[in-house]
Amino acid sequence: MPVGRCNEFVVRCANVNGTGSSSANALLARAFYRMGLPIAAKNIFPSNIQGLPTWYEIRVSEAGYTGRRGSADLVVAMNPQSFEEDVASVCPGGYVLYDSTKSINTARKRDDVTFLGLPFMGMVQQHTNQRKRLLFKNICYVGALAALLAIDFDVLTGLIGEQFKGKERLINQNVEALARGRDAALAAFTCPLDFHAERRDIVGDKILVTGNRACALGCVYAGATVAAWYPITPSTSIAEAFGEYCARFRVDEASGRNKFAIVQAEDELAAIGSVIGAAWNGARVFTATSGPGLSLMSEFLGLAYYAEIPAVLFDVQRTGPSTGMPTRTQQSDLIAAAYASHGDTKHVLLFPSSPKECFEFATVAFDLAERLQTPIFVMSDLDLGMNIWLSEPFAWDDSYRPDRGKVLDYAVLESGTSFYRYLDVDGDGIPYRTYPGTHPARGAYFTRGSGHDKYGFYTEDSAKYRENVDRLRRKFETAARLVPEAALEAAPGSPLGILYFGTTAEPMREALEGLSQRGIELDALRLRAFPFTEGVLRFIECHDTVFVVEQNRDAQLRTLLLAEAGIAPEKLVSILHYGGLPVTADFLIGSILEHVTPSMQRPTTGAAS
Amino acid sequence: MPVGRCNEFVVRCANVNGTGSSSANALLARAFYRMGLPIAAKNIFPSNIQGLPTWYEIRVSEAGYTGRRGSADLVVAMNPQSFEEDVASVCPGGYVLYDSTKSINTARKRDDVTFLGLPFMGMVQQHTNQRKRLLFKNICYVGALAALLAIDFDVLTGLIGEQFKGKERLINQNVEALARGRDAALAAFTCPLDFHAERRDIVGDKILVTGNRACALGCVYAGATVAAWYPITPSTSIAEAFGEYCARFRVDEASGRNKFAIVQAEDELAAIGSVIGAAWNGARVFTATSGPGLSLMSEFLGLAYYAEIPAVLFDVQRTGPSTGMPTRTQQSDLIAAAYASHGDTKHVLLFPSSPKECFEFATVAFDLAERLQTPIFVMSDLDLGMNIWLSEPFAWDDSYRPDRGKVLDYAVLESGTSFYRYLDVDGDGIPYRTYPGTHPARGAYFTRGSGHDKYGFYTEDSAKYRENVDRLRRKFETAARLVPEAALEAAPGSPLGILYFGTTAEPMREALEGLSQRGIELDALRLRAFPFTEGVLRFIECHDTVFVVEQNRDAQLRTLLLAEAGIAPEKLVSILHYGGLPVTADFLIGSILEHVTPSMQRPTTGAAS
Amino acid sequence: MTYIAKPAVRNPALPKNSLGLTRRDYEGKISTLCAGCGHDSISAALIQACFDLDLPPHRLAKLSGIGCSAKTPTYFLGAAHGFNGVHGRMPSLATGANLANRDLVYIGISGDGDTASIGLGQFVHAIRRGVNMLYMVENNGTYGLTKGQFSATADVGSKSKRGEVNIYPPIDLVRLALDLGAGFVARSFSGDKDQLVPLIRGALTYPGFALIDCFSPCVTFNNHEGSTKSYTYIRGHDLPIVDLIPPRQEITVDYEPGARQEVTLHDGSRCVLRKLAGDHDLNDRAAALALIEEHRRRGELVTGLIFLDPEGQDMHMRMNTVETPLNALRYEALCPGAETLASINAELR
Amino acid sequence: MTYIAKPAVRNPALPKNSLGLTRRDYEGKISTLCAGCGHDSISAALIQACFDLDLPPHRLAKLSGIGCSAKTPTYFLGAAHGFNGVHGRMPSLATGANLANRDLVYIGISGDGDTASIGLGQFVHAIRRGVNMLYMVENNGTYGLTKGQFSATADVGSKSKRGEVNIYPPIDLVRLALDLGAGFVARSFSGDKDQLVPLIRGALTYPGFALIDCFSPCVTFNNHEGSTKSYTYIRGHDLPIVDLIPPRQEITVDYEPGARQEVTLHDGSRCVLRKLAGDHDLNDRAAALALIEEHRRRGELVTGLIFLDPEGQDMHMRMNTVETPLNALRYEALCPGAETLASINAELR
């Protein structure tokens, strides 16, 4: 076997949705992981419930590249509808595993790939129940792959055992189906294939988890008690996982009653309204949504900005504009979020790039929201949110206590401290607040989205109005000092820099190595927040050219950089990926190569940190 | 009388709203205009209905400066509540006319202004009806001003006669009140004052009209048949005036039935939804709104952008963020409009700066909307929309026919021309469309905000998706060639340029002259549309420094220039006015002087056109 | 959903209506809904009703929001223009479309999430205005497309596929429509073609707002945990939620007017329908409300035409608009011209 | 509205409630509404009711949307926190606020535009959830703050100050609330203090959603062209719309339960109120609907407590939340801790 092919391959399962394939594919993915191998799994599914083509790509990469690769070494072509297209997606020299129960049109076949037919449907004929046939057919192909790719059979049976714990009959039926598939493959083909899996111990204590689940768990740990949301792909599973965790960890043992409240609102306007109402009233509260929901929230977000209400939003971005492609990924809500609402508004955004960061940024978001008294947007995307990722395990410091920000409690009010809602006492642009009901005689104020002066009183006076919105601008400057600093991911000391964020991070790691092999070195900065930190500005300053990579058509991050950071436009070169599929290292390498000229790569004059 | 004080002054009437003052003040303003004098009138009113301070500033300017001046030469202080503040607003050497019926606290008086007391309340005691007393008291002060400012009495009585035509009793009572005021003033003071009015013939055939009325009339002339709106200050009077004109000019004589339909929707989401539905179905249709409504429309605007539906919106901007100051002006919805909605969206904006342009841009907006098949935003503001302006009369060319854009009708479809909804047949990025119900067998298509290919079919395919959104980007480039070119308002050939739009135009004209007198010359370009035209880009290119003047805090136009036009940030110097009152020439001059250094004003090297 | 293309050749033996069209001319694209989804039965009924009524397919316009239900306009009347808008806002699109051209026949398709949650305000106001349209709610008590959350029409106590229990009382769209003055109010069941087709015919010919609240089971998410027929039971409770959706037969019923019919849903749960015999006073709103209430107490869901206002006013009647569709008025009939403008200028001096 | 400041010294002779507070302690800032506006009477009634109930003012929270009505929370209970949100979205703010702290008393103030138009969906869903609050609609049939457009509760055929005639039927919020399961449903009239104050007391103590749809005449825009008492008549029809608003007296009534009372509005138009005597079956929703309908046919607007559900469930009961307000739970009681996280990590391997 050629070096580098062991534990470096992509399997792509092509199925029809609603046929039970996703659990089979998840089993497969997890099996590689349990063999100690880094994986990336991308579920590419249609915006319907049953009967349309769906793909599941599993990349196994001993080198640890867990971005999407794009092409496939082996395609499991279970969907006659997309067969031709699926065959076309195999790398030359690759394989197609297909169901040979019914004869297949050989005209569709390619010469440069090997076709491996097994009668999967035939293998499950003993089940009279049609549902079971559908299900176990999928398990059979997992079994066949076990043989072809040398997947440890015990790992598979172990996973089945965990999944169906206590249901012996189901375990036996599944294991039997696995064995059938495996045995058929062993009988029919030379197993394993030239590329296949070999046990390693690379993943350590890493976990496999979706970004959405991580966000939800982060909210539990941050002490969120209220959530208000409206279902929308790909954000739904944040609220749902939050509900699950709350049901497990937040029910009062004595009374059996809930220490949380989750409202599935009637729409996104109501969801954000309830978030604002609860936040005003002193709860940690969040919502999760995607583009269309964000648009609907704009008016309320302006209120939260101007009346200074902490609110946490998870925007799991999908392909826009409008309904767009709801099951495809993009990073295209940056401007809609950063400047949400009419009038002069600016919002704080966080950009997690891994489940670990999703978990951590939940706490960061609540702390920032309450510290800054403003909405905080955690900008995730479908790829991060809905796909499982190999992630560092979540970590927690039990000494953490929430930063509830500048809130005056009964004791302080009672002591006679003067309180005016919008007064900049500390010079950081952040005023003090009180929760409703705190003190009988002091601390009450009237919150409004209409003109108010620094004392919190209604005004239509120009100077008082200006004084207040100027303070809000200063508060935004404070925000730039409080948000997470960008992460310098590579610093070979190149005159060329590259700036990116979110789900571009994984493929970028791979791309940087690939470019380096081609002799192109780039200093790489991973953005983690808006407004831009000192670090981001310095990074751009220190480089002659900075590539700005984003997953949208209109270079929205670049727009923010130009507008907010006063950067010369010719310095920022856009790399844009916006087809809706996760970006690949190949794409990044190709795009950067198109732009890099020899003259750009002048000898390094000093370390660009 | 010192030269320049005749026909150059500001009268400021300070009243309580709901006391009948606005008709008295309008009478006063119109009287100067009828004397052939250019005027500017600014109504500064509170966001309530009755009982709060309200001001009406009338500037008379023989020089033709019809921007707001700010200070006042004479204050009519009828509101005890704001008396002190009103006295403070008089220029040194100016006058305060007040009601001396009740004695006034002399401690509040200033030494450098002259107090003119007349017992206005006392003058109307003969009316037993309280309402009449309130009303005629106001007419009395107009009479007094007639004496003090040498207003032609016949002009006043003429206006009264027109207003109450056929109601002799009312005419007599009003004229009597006028006369009482005048006679009292003549008896008590040396009339006229050093500054006063003198008949001229400067206004020619100019008219006095609000921008909102002009927009409404423009919609009538453009052939709009449907309007859907939701009341919101300061846009309401567009829909209301449209209704008035339709009732006059659009009722079918034979049947008495309406050739128009106006829906007061249940909210702005429904308003824009109905606009999109009607536009899809081939009607010329519009909505009018302000910031909060615009925010609520964002989701739908993304649909209109992506599904390519013509829609015309008038955004009469007010002071944001959130509810903000609804009766104050601002130009702060630029970003909210230009990038309305999530995902990659860009919209076309028009910036009228006078009622005449409001009228004309209505037609331009409909033609562009249908030509480009996209929403067009006419960005007006409270100052333009609700105040009366001296404007060139409206003009109309009867040969105008609407540009309905690329619509295939029955005949074309019948002829067998192939039709695919989103195909770029002409290379300008603009596809063809058909109206529902056109042809039994050809031309039907399915409109959707979800992924679609160039043929109009549903897709989740990356390449097809990209092909379509790339065409949309090209269409936006076409838009830049079709929108109104910016207007070069001054071209002394300076290295310094100034860029502005909308209601900044009038005070800018005055400011440019003022600066010129101080030896500072600026080339001045008035922007009329977004995306930016060639002319705008060339203008910026040709100047070393370009001041960008806007009425918002966050330099939103500058953001658009940086993001869309690739301009070096240090070239664009922001002048920002955002207190909610109309910008004044003094403010502009002051702000520019702060920025202009001698070195900026290098000798002219060539004509910057 | 099936991916076998429909035969392109036409069967000359298919019955034709008075326009010379066959049922096929009223069809649309192949459905991508789950096999057995009630929504597909409704599409079939719409096709049948339009065929029966001899409606020229291109003179209809189909509008919808977002959801499985909202996808269906692609699956019928392919010769008509369709508009799949944004979630919950179909009523305003339909209002605008209708304003522009009163001559087309409007079919609005919505789901219970689309109508009773996000779109409730628009639904109510379309009724209030009397937009002349068929407003069809494909009501399954769940959010199909987003995978089984409760909608506002779900019964209290019903259990979702994720095992959650609905704690809020349902909104009855029929009662709401009656209360708000809808002119034509009916309830039906997707599987009852005999009842549904005539109701659609009635709604399409009614000159005002016509609601059909059509119970339309979701084979995938109308799935009660407790049911032994549910596949969650078979798979052992812990698989991903939407994983396997076995193709199912649509549920159909065939029973007499006046009769009571128990329907067993895909998951084994039951509901009781009562088909109105047409012997109640169709024109009395209060009586209609009482009727619903009476049967509700007996645990029955009344189906059929519940109310019809013979005097109902549609939006255009109220607005007194001209007969000619507004989108067909010639520009010359709309522009007051330069001369009038001169007099308007004069008024402004 | 008056700009004379209230005397700062307290009158020791003012009656005190059991908290030792006087009525003045329940007051707010001076109103900026038109003199005689019905909304001010409602504020006065709210002040009286809270005083009567001995409610600690700071344990109430006031929320509103946008409109003249929505301004009023500034004019009562100055010691309570208030939130003047965005137009039509008070119900969601109140829902969230209530979720965070179930221990405060919530007063939501809305207008008929705020509730019946832009806010209709939120209104309905707050009822459906059973948010524990007083929801007061200050219903004048018009958009006061934007100067007199019709709201969705205006009668068909009524004429606006601009001379337009309303062509759409009104939405009856009481009927809607009954239909949607509100627990406490009442209608009243701003000028009927004797009726309104006890109703507010009842609503504030009711443990669930309580609606008071309060007819509240707008002195400025409830103005029928035809009325000889209207000042439009006096000024001769062609002045700017909102120019002179003569100060007026609020309209008050004083009549017995069970009685009928004709009210003459500021413009001379009339309406007939029927005060419920409390002898109807308060707990029967269907009967309540029938009662309203019966009086409507007689041209009477029924006022009083129309329905009360003694078993009504509020949102927190449905959600089974702990007694302690969620905003008062200690962080230690909320965070599962590092150890649990380790086991969660283990599940994810």
Ligand SMILES: Cc1ncc(C[n+]2csc(CCOP(=O)(O)OP(=O)(O)O)c2C)c(N)n1
């Ligand atoms: C603004 C917005 N929010 C949320 C969604 C996500 N979404 C799509 S369909 C749907 C609900 C569909 O339920 P229903 O209307 O009952 O239709 P069904 O699928 O059950 O037929 C939701 C919430 C969306 N598309 N747009």
Ligand SMILES: Cc1ncc(C[n+]2csc(CCOP(=O)(O)OP(=O)(O)O)c2C)c(N)n1
């Ligand atoms: C989103 C939005 N749209 C429109 C408005 C303008 N607006 C302010 S108050 C109001 C209507 C108020 O009517 P109502 O609720 O009946 O209150 P009232 O003034 O009659 O008491 C409107 C439309 C707004 N503030 N926000």
Ligand code: SF4
């Ligand atoms: S999920 Fe339910 S509603 Fe959607 S297509 Fe499938 S069966 Fe129909």
Ligand code: SF4
């Ligand atoms: S306009 Fe009407 S509702 Fe508003 S304050 Fe005046 S009287 Fe009251």
Ligand SMILES: [Mg+2]
């Ligand atoms: Mg549904």
Ligand SMILES: [Mg+2]
């Ligand atoms: Mg009102």
